[in-house]
Amino acid sequence: xxxxxxxxxxxxxxxxxxxxxxxxxxxxxxxxxxxxxxxxxxxxxxxxxxxxxxxxxxxxxxxxxxxxxxxxxxxxxxxxxxxxxxxxxxxxxxxxxxxxxxxxxxxxxxxxxxxxxxxxxxxxxxxxxxxxxxxxxxxxxxxxxxxxxxxxxxxxxxxxxxxxxxxxxxxxxxxxxxxxxxxxxxxxxxxxxxxxxxxxxxxxxxxxxxxxxxxxxxxxxxxxxxxxxxxxxxx
Numbered sequence: 001x002x003x004x005x006x007x008x009x010x011x012x013x014x015x016x017x018x019x020x021x022x023x024x025x026x027x028x029x030x031x032x033x034x035x036x037x038x039x040x041x042x043x044x045x046x047x048x049x050x051x052x053x054x055x056x057x058x059x060x061x062x063x064x065x066x067x068x069x070x071x072x073x074x075x076x077x078x079x080x081x082x083x084x085x086x087x088x089x090x091x092x093x094x095x096x097x098x099x100x101x102x103x104x105x106x107x108x109x110x111x112x113x114x115x116x117x118x119x120x121x122x123x124x125x126x127x128x129x130x131x132x133x134x135x136x137x138x139x140x141x142x143x144x145x146x147x148x149x150x151x152x153x154x155x156x157x158x159x160x161x162x163x164x165x166x167x168x169x170x171x172x173x174x175x176x177x178x179x180x181x182x183x184x185x186x187x188x189x190x191x192x193x194x195x196x197x198x199x200x201x202x203x204x205x206x207x208x209x210x211x212x213x214x215x216x217x218x219x220x221x222x223x224x225x226x227x228x229x230x231x232x233x234x235x
Contacts, residue, residue, distance in 0.1 A: 034067075034120060037064050037071055044060065045075055046078070057082070061075060061106055062105075066113075072126065076110070076126070077133075079106055079107055080103075083104075084202045085202050087204075107223075130154070134151045144203070145157070145161075159218070162211065162218070165211050172207045
């Protein structure tokens with residue numbers, strides 16, 4: 001004959017299992033409702049980034065992060081590109097420090113709103129492509145970024161680049177002398193266009209600034225990896 005304790009214990013166990021199953025179904029339903037940013041919105045942001053309208057791009061990106069919408073790997077990579085390459089713009093009222101800080105806030109906001117989740121494979125794929133995918137496939141004529149394995153992802157690239165920057169081999173000044181490579185016949189806005197097309201602005205920075213930019217990127221990436229570790233530990 002079943003004891004009262006065994007009877008109620010079994011009932012409680014069944015109830016807990018039922019609640020857990022309902023929680024999993026609810027979690028999966030919520031994940032199914034989450035969508036990636038639309039191609040149309042992505043194109044608008046891409047236009048702002050390519051036009052060096054960094055603050056406008058970052059504000060639009062931030063507004064696009066909602067509980068039901070997450071960013072593409074390309075846009076996450078664009079944020080990193082802004083952190084590395086943003087420079088003073090004569091028509092901008094925003095400082096470089098402000099832009100980099102806004103990039104950090106935007107990445108952190110996205111990572112917390114949409115952490116790596118095994119119930120949503122698409123989000124996992126986005127972060128995998130962001131971290132491990134080829135970084136900025138556009139080749140620049142005077143850039144040496146390929147020497148730092150940029151095709152193996154942002155993590156590999158940043159650590160390789162940082163390793164070089166803190167070594168005795170790195171230069172305190174810019175890595176590229178833009179006056180030597182810029183055609184003398186170019187004037188005004190054509191010079192800026194040439195720089196955008198053929199140079200990596202990060203390589204025109206002073207060594208101390210290059211190291212600060214890399215550390216800012218790595219700090220944001222480490223936050224994402226910490227989320228990933230927590231997910232693995234909880235499985």
